[in-house]
Amino acid sequence: MGSGSADIQSEYTFLQADMRFDHGMLTPLTCSAARMLFPSAGRKIFKCFTMQRAAHTASSNWPRVVNSVRIRHSLKCRGLLQYSCRAYSIVPPPRDDEEKEAVHRMLRVDHAGEYGANRIYAGQMAVLGRSRTGPLIQQMWDQEKKHLAKFNEILAENRVRPTALLPFWNIAGFVLGAASALLGKEGAMACTVAVEESISEHYNSQIRALMENDPDRYLELLQVIKEFRDDEMEHHDAGLEHDAESAPGYWLLKNAIQLGCKAAIYASQRI
Numbered sequence: 001m002g003s004g005s006a007d008i009q010s011e012y013t014f015l016q017a018d019m020r021f022d023h024g025m026l027t028p029l030t031c032s033a034a035r036m037l038f039p040s041a042g043r044k045i046f047k048c049f050t051m052q053r054a055a056h057t058a059s060s061n062w063p064r065v066v067n068s069v070r071i072r073h074s075l076k077c078r079g080l081l082q083y084s085c086r087a088y089s090i091v092p093p094p095r096d097d098e099e100k101e102a103v104h105r106m107l108r109v110d111h112a113g114e115y116g117a118n119r120i121y122a123g124q125m126a127v128l129g130r131s132r133t134g135p136l137i138q139q140m141w142d143q144e145k146k147h148l149a150k151f152n153e154i155l156a157e158n159r160v161r162p163t164a165l166l167p168f169w170n171i172a173g174f175v176l177g178a179a180s181a182l183l184g185k186e187g188a189m190a191c192t193v194a195v196e197e198s199i200s201e202h203y204n205s206q207i208r209a210l211m212e213n214d215p216d217r218y219l220e221l222l223q224v225i226k227e228f229r230d231d232e233m234e235h236h237d238a239g240l241e242h243d244a245e246s247a248p249g250y251w252l253l254k255n256a257i258q259l260g261c262k263a264a265i266y267a268s269q270r271i
């Protein structure tokens, strides 16, 4: 053994003695001294010393280390860890390519629908935001923002590509919302009734499909879609309560918008 190793060995023996002597003031000073005197081996000594000190503390003060409070705390941490390490969000991993394609198409069109609804309410607010109908439109828009945020999250978690038509729905949605609002409050509400009816029917068809497929497997996704469907139905009813049917050319307007919604759904599933 060379002189360097002998020095390290003697320093380590000294550290052990020091640890037995005092765990408070002396240990940090001694470690610093060891690291200054033996820069190459100082880190190893420090690591070894820290481990030994932890073992010593645990063995001498075990009632403080293992007690009911600490056990409860560790169990709580484990629960949080399990919660944050879920295998998937609300969509189960697909069993095959066919299921993957079907689920992705479903999520893509839902996301596109919520995106379009947001743009429609943005257009309506641009025209009627300062009118007495403004707060009602804002309230529905706020719910649409939550729907869109949820689908943004689901798409990201499941690596689903959004529709390539989003830039188009951005403009088309805003123009539809603003144009309907230019017909007055009734026009905006007629647009709301037409769009929300289409989205509700679309969600209902998805709920039927998932229920027929495997309701237990898609339980969480079903809960989200049902909740959003109920919100859309509320928007639809609010539109009717606020004189949607009094809009000029209500029947024609509603059917034209719903035809557009069907085309949008068809295109967003595929593109």
Ligand SMILES: [Fe+2]
Pocket: 114, 117, 143, 144, 147, 228, 232
């Ligand atoms: Fe929505």
Ligand SMILES: [Fe+2]
Pocket: 117, 140, 144, 196, 231, 232, 235
């Ligand atoms: Fe809605």
